[in-house]
Amino acid sequence: QVQLVESGGGLVQAGGSLRLSCAASGRIFRITKMGWYHQPPGKQRELVATITSAGSTNYADSVKGRFVISRDNAKNTVNLQMNSLKPEDTAVYYCNADVIAIMGGEVRPTGPLWGQGTQVTVSS
Numbered sequence: 001q002v003q004l005v006e007s008g009g010g011l012v013q014a015g016g017s018l019r020l021s022c023a024a025s026g027r028i029f030r031i032t033k034m035g036w037y038h039q040p041p042g043k044q045r046e047l048v049a050t051i052t053s054a055g056s057t058n059y060a061d062s063v064k065g066r067f068v069i070s071r072d073n074a075k076n077t078v079n080l081q082m083n084s085l086k087p088e089d090t091a092v093y094y095c096n097a098d099v100i101a102i103m104g105g106e107v108r109p110t111g112p113l114w115g116q117g118t119q120v121t122v123s124s
Helices: none
Strands: 003-007 010-013 018-025 028-039 046-051 057-059 067-072 077-082 091-103 106-114 118-123
Touching: 003 091, 003 106, 018 028, 018 091, 018 118, 028 067, 028 077, 046 067, 046 077, 057 067, 077 091
Parallel strands: 010 118
Antiparallel strands: 003 018, 018 077, 028 046, 028 091, 046 057, 067 077, 091 106, 091 118
């Protein structure tokens, strides 16, 4: 069974920085896309940033120039460096990964996996 575990959330003042980390563990054959999504209070979950195994990145317009996503393929980790944080960045942040796992002696996609979420609160 593959799991995603996030860390690094917390409370920060506007203009500050936080770094989120996510580690995938289990019988992993390969991880294709990894990413971060957030769910602001009272809103739906939405994309923040994604990164492929080749390093291609995609960002929501609201975070371009402020957030940087990176990953370590050997360690199955993905990070999100969040700079110049704004109160509107307040949300629960979720790690996401498209994993190909070893299950029952076979290599199969697990489908999109999600972490448990970590709270980021930006005070004004």
